[in-house]
Amino acid sequence: xxxxxxxxxxxxxxxxxxxxxxxxxxxxxxxxxxxxxxxxxxxxxxxxxxxxxxxxxxxxxxxxxxxxxxxxxxxxxxxxxxxxxxxxxxxxxxxx
Amino acid sequence: xxxxxxxxxxxxxxxxxxxxxxxxxxxxxxxxxxxxxxxxxxxxxxxxxxxxxxxxxxxxxxxxxxxxxxxxxxxxxxxxxxxxxxxxxxxxxxxxxxxxxxxxxxxxxxxxxxxxxxxxxxxxxxxxxxxxxxxxxxxxxxxxxxxxxxxxxxxxxxxxxxxxxxxxxxxxxxxxxxxxxxxxxxxxxxxxxxxxxxxxxxxxxxxxxxxxxxxxxxxxxxxxxxxxxxxxxxxxxxxxxxx
Numbered sequence: 001x002x003x004x005x006x007x008x009x010x011x012x013x014x015x016x017x018x019x020x021x022x023x024x025x026x027x028x029x030x031x032x033x034x035x036x037x038x039x040x041x042x043x044x045x046x047x048x049x050x051x052x053x054x055x056x057x058x059x060x061x062x063x064x065x066x067x068x069x070x071x072x073x074x075x076x077x078x079x080x081x082x083x084x085x086x087x088x089x090x091x092x093x094x095x096x
Numbered sequence: 097x098x099x100x101x102x103x104x105x106x107x108x109x110x111x112x113x114x115x116x117x118x119x120x121x122x123x124x125x126x127x128x129x130x131x132x133x134x135x136x137x138x139x140x141x142x143x144x145x146x147x148x149x150x151x152x153x154x155x156x157x158x159x160x161x162x163x164x165x166x167x168x169x170x171x172x173x174x175x176x177x178x179x180x181x182x183x184x185x186x187x188x189x190x191x192x193x194x195x196x197x198x199x200x201x202x203x204x205x206x207x208x209x210x211x212x213x214x215x216x217x218x219x220x221x222x223x224x225x226x227x228x229x230x231x232x233x234x235x236x237x238x239x240x241x242x243x244x245x246x247x248x249x250x251x252x253x254x255x256x257x258x259x260x261x262x263x264x265x266x267x268x269x270x271x272x273x274x275x276x277x278x279x280x281x282x283x284x285x286x287x288x289x290x291x292x293x294x295x296x297x298x299x300x301x302x303x304x305x306x307x308x309x310x311x312x313x314x315x316x317x318x319x320x321x322x323x324x325x326x327x328x329x330x331x332x333x334x335x336x337x338x339x
Contacts, residue, residue, distance in 0.1 A: 025318075025322065063114050064117065065110065
């Protein structure tokens with residue numbers, strides 16, 4: 001009997017969940033989403049025009065000031081991050 | 097007295113705004129261990145901020161920096177409003193035009209036969225939403241090229257404004273100056289806002305034969321068209337068939 005050397009669950013580095021909150025029509029939000037697309041990083045996009053309730057907790061986490069997009073990476077909250085800041089936060093969260 | 101010709105007004109940063117919020121709350125907190133803990137945390141944040149700023153070469157500033165110019169749109173007066181136009185219909189020939197780009201070269205739409213063209217009408221250089229829209233397209237040039245499409249921006253700004261704006265934003269695709277007669281091309285594409293003196297935020301996709309294959313006017317000036325929908329519209333164009 002041979003042990004399988006392949007399993008889809010064999011090794012997964014621990015990485016944090018990524019969520020992008022913002023408006024679908026917002027240019028910065030699209031830049032952030034496309035940046036994550038290109039990097040192959042899975043994320044949830046929450047259109048806060050359709051889900052305004054999603055803003056409450058974000059406002060608490062971000063000192064009451066949020067903007068589109070607000071990105072959560074595990075416990076990190078980034079309000080309108082530059083792509084460089086986004087990469088830095090992703091790196092801290094175990095991506096790449 | 098209001099001044100309209102003063103130095104560049106650099107607005108408070110986010111950390112400075114939060115700092116002001118914190119300061120305004122402090123007097124409302126009664127003396128307690130919690131108040132002291134908040135104060136300690138605030139002190140730590142201040143220290144971290146100081147370390148970061150002191151490591152920054154830009155700490156000594158004698159005036160606005162190039163980054164202030166790049167970020168000017170973030171604090172520019174808002175540009176908002178509902179669309180007032182309906183674009184030309186899909187299937188119509190795209191009106192030809194000849195407009196100068198930022199380098200003074202004349203760009204004719206008819207010179208692009210055989211290629212797809214994404215015409216991005218936008219209200220003005222330096223305005224809030226436009227900055228991000230064209231930044232986004234710059235990042236996606238490879239995606240447009242994969243789909244056989246060239247991108248062009250069009251606004252009523254002069255070629256000199258286009259040149260400065262493209263330089264600070266790092267834009268390499270053509271920005272066309274619909275400057276004289278002002279807005280003439282926008283009028284012919286039915287995206288002119290007479291009351292404002294600039295165009296709608298609007299997209300046209302013109303196919304290899306000069307026919308409009310996609311037309312949209314953003315419902316609000318500040319709404320940047322969905323990039324995923326734009327890619328999808330390009331993907332849905334029939335692949336040119338060999339004769």
